[in-house]
Amino acid sequence: MICGVEIIFLIAAIFSLNFELCFCSCARTEYEIDGQCCPMCTPGHRVYKHCTVETSTTCxxxxxxxxxxxPNGLIDCFSCxxxxxxxxxxxxxPCTQSSDTVxxxxDECYCIEQHRGSCIQAVKHTNCSTGQYIKHKGTTFKDTECAECADGTFSDGSFQTxxxxxxxxxxxxxxxxxxxxxxDAECGNKTPVALIAAILVSVIIPVAVAVAVIVIMLRHPHSNSHAEQCGLNPASCGDNIAGQSLLNK
Structure with missing residues (x-):
């Protein structure tokens, strides 16, 4: 059984311990260095010299x-x-002395990982394939959603419908x-009947004339030869005609 003296001694020890803890604990706006509490530097500033018994913290x-x-007791600032x-x-x-870059x-990307309100990694939005349309356009934090076109419609992948x-x-x-x-379907002009007829005439008539000339030349080869001789020597052509006339008599 614990006697009254021991109880008093125990209470005194606990009180002394609490007093020491309270005495050594720094305030919320202070930091502890070498057993001493120093005032913190404000955001955007760092410690240049720690406080002493006679001087405050130099920031x-x-x-x-x-x-x-x-607020801090750091001797170095963080890199932006x-x-x-x-x-x-x-x-x-942009980064400032008191805040990091956000x-x-x-534009063509969406965030897949962020920290403290700042995106730290992003990837490109999905490009819809041909035959698909953009059902939901991609946002800062969401990828593009694509869907297939129905029969009778088309898309090159960039259409929203x-x-x-x-x-x-x-x-x-x-x-x-x-x-x-x-x-899309490809359309063309219908060929007019008049144009077809003109094409046929322009092709058939010259061919028919050429064929007729060839046939005539094949049927009367001597006439052609005689005509060629007359063209080359008209005088002899006249003599031949006269001689031919006498023979006929």
Missing amino acids: VSCNDSTFIDA TVCDSGQGLRVKI CEPL CQPHSKCEDLGLKEIKAGTHSS
Whole structure:
């Protein structure tokens, strides 16, 4: 059984321990160094010299491209985050002495990992394939959602809705190539009857004339030879004609 003296001694020991703990604990705006509590530096500043019994903490501003965003007892500032375009990032809010850089995804990217309100990694939005349309456009934190085109419509992958195939007959044209899910129907002009007739005439008539000339030449080879001789020597041609006349008599 514990006597009254021992109880009093135990209470005194606990009180003494609490007093020492309270005495050694620094305030929320202080930091402990070598058993002494020193005032913290404000955000954007770092410790240049720790406090002493006679002097307070000496603080200096963070250098360029460095920061500290909270009251502190640090002797070095943190390096500002670099938004790497190779990671699909760009600067949203520049770094200051009291705050780090805030990064965001590039226009064609979306964030897949973030820390304290800043994106630290992004990837490119999905490009919809031909035959698909953009059902939901990609955002800063969400990828693009694609969907297949229905029959009778098409998309090259960049449309937000599939487009209906052109109806060539309604346009007074002829369908040259049927449409697919990835391309429109191809239409062309119908060939006019008059144009067809003109083409046939321009081809058939010269051919017919050439054939007729060849046939005549094949049937009367001597006449052709005689005509050629007369053309070369008209005088002899006249003598031959006269002689031929005498023989006929």
